[in-house]
Structure formats: C-alpha cells, structure tokens
Amino acid sequence: MRNHGARGPVVELVDVVRRYAGGSGTPALAGVTVAFAAGTFNAVMGPSGSGKSTLLQCAAGLDRPDGGQVRLAGQELGTLREPKLTQARRRRVGFVFQSYNLMESLSVWQNVLLPQRLAGTRPDRAWAREVLHRVGLAGREDDRPGQLSGGQRQRVALARALAARPEVIFADEPTGALDLGAGREVLALLREAVDDLRTAVVMVTHDPAAAAWADRVVFLADGRVVSELAQPTVETVAARMTAVTAA
Numbered sequence: 001m002r003n004h005g006a007r008g009p010v011v012e013l014v015d016v017v018r019r020y021a022g023g024s025g026t027p028a029l030a031g032v033t034v035a036f037a038a039g040t041f042n043a044v045m046g047p048s049g050s051g052k053s054t055l056l057q058c059a060a061g062l063d064r065p066d067g068g069q070v071r072l073a074g075q076e077l078g079t080l081r082e083p084k085l086t087q088a089r090r091r092r093v094g095f096v097f098q099s100y101n102l103m104e105s106l107s108v109w110q111n112v113l114l115p116q117r118l119a120g121t122r123p124d125r126a127w128a129r130e131v132l133h134r135v136g137l138a139g140r141e142d143d144r145p146g147q148l149s150g151g152q153r154q155r156v157a158l159a160r161a162l163a164a165r166p167e168v169i170f171a172d173e174p175t176g177a178l179d180l181g182a183g184r185e186v187l188a189l190l191r192e193a194v195d196d197l198r199t200a201v202v203m204v205t206h207d208p209a210a211a212a213w214a215d216r217v218v219f220l221a222d223g224r225v226v227s228e229l230a231q232p233t234v235e236t237v238a239a240r241m242t243a244v245t246a247a
C-alpha cells in the first residue's frame, strides 16, 4: 500500500468516532486523528473514561468505529469483513493486557505458540525460543502460568505477542498489576521490541513513570486528542497530565 513504507505509519486513525449504545451522549471517541509509526513507542494517557481503551480497541480492529477510518499497515479495516479482519489482526497485531490473558491449562510454550496455531500458520519455533530467551524465560517452557509470578506471566504474554512478529503491539496497562521491578522489566522489553525489531508499541497507562519509557505521549480527554508530548520524562508527563485533567 502506498503509505506503508519504512516511514509510513503502521496504524492510522482518521477522525474516528465511537458511540456506545445507551451512552450518555458524549461519544467515547469524538473524532480522533492519530498515527503510530514503526519503531516508535507511544503512550496513551488521559483521565478515566477519556476513551483510551476504546482507542486501542478501534485501532486494533477489535471494535468497529461508528465514523472515520482505521488503517492497519495501509489497509482500511472498515472495508474488511470477517474472517479477513481477524486474519489482518492475527498477522499484524500483538496484544498485552493488564491481566495477562494466558491460557492456564496450557504450558508457557503452548501459550507462546497459540496465536500462530489459531492463525493456521506454521509456528516459527526457533524464533519462539529466541523470544523466550529475550524475555528471560528460557527453561520455563513446560511451566504452567500458575507456577509463575505476575512479572513472569506478563513476560510470557509479551513473548506470545512477539512470537508472531507483529508490526504493532497494543498494550493496555501492561504494568498495572505488577510491582515496580517487574513493571520496569516489561517496559524495558517493550522498549527493546521497538528499538531492535522496529515494532510499533501503543501503550495505555496511568503511570507517568511508565509513559516516560515512550518516545511520545498522546493525551486524551473526553474522547479527543488534546495534547502530545515528545521525548517525555516523568516530570513533563506528570505536569501535562495535571494540566489535561484540570482543563
């Protein structure tokens, strides 16, 4: 596609509107235009209810907007019907959630390979092994998630995302359930995915210290992008959050 070169955005939202049935009248997304490029780490922040999770769901093709366009690797998602939409998502997108979303009955290894099995592609075992090594879980392949700490579980979730070589990883509060040290490990691994693999990362967070790992912070309020910050630090993020919340 024309606009998906090395410098083109992996994910592009143009004037995206999402209105929930029975909502209070204010749309969850009220016309959001934003793009996320390969090899960039983006944080999305904003007050509770500002539309962060809805933005992630629409950008990932998990939810359909009521207006506007979402392009993933240059492909307009609104034009895709199932199962093409699911295929596009499986091929290009990785997810990391606050609650890990691992299959408890499967081993670490089976969890990491599951998305590729579901996609019907032949799992790249050598890369999966490399990825487990990268996240510090080599040797834990046969463990069940129940035998792991929260930080280790989240690193399995990250390995699962990376194993499919996604162009973009969407992370919804990936450090929300972790202590400081485990959270830092996960953030460092997301950073590595951006710097070494040129993955785009889009991470929703409430934590200025987590956002400071990003290259850029996008601030939402009332379903709109109200501010942006490049090269964020804990201090500049905290100050901007205060300003956005007070406005």
Ligand SMILES: Nc1ncnc2c1ncn2[C@@H]1O[C@H](COP(=O)(O)OP(=O)(O)OP(=O)(O)O)[C@@H](O)[C@H]1O
Pocket: 020, 021, 022, 023, 027, 028, 046, 047, 048, 049, 050, 051, 052, 053, 054, 055
């Ligand atoms: N499934 C739904 N049905 C109806 N309204 C919803 C639904 N999901 C979200 N909303 C509403 O849409 C708005 C945006 O919600 P969203 O979860 O995207 O915000 P958020 O910024 O992620 O919030 P938080 O930080 O609390 O997770 C809120 O007003 C919320 O109540």
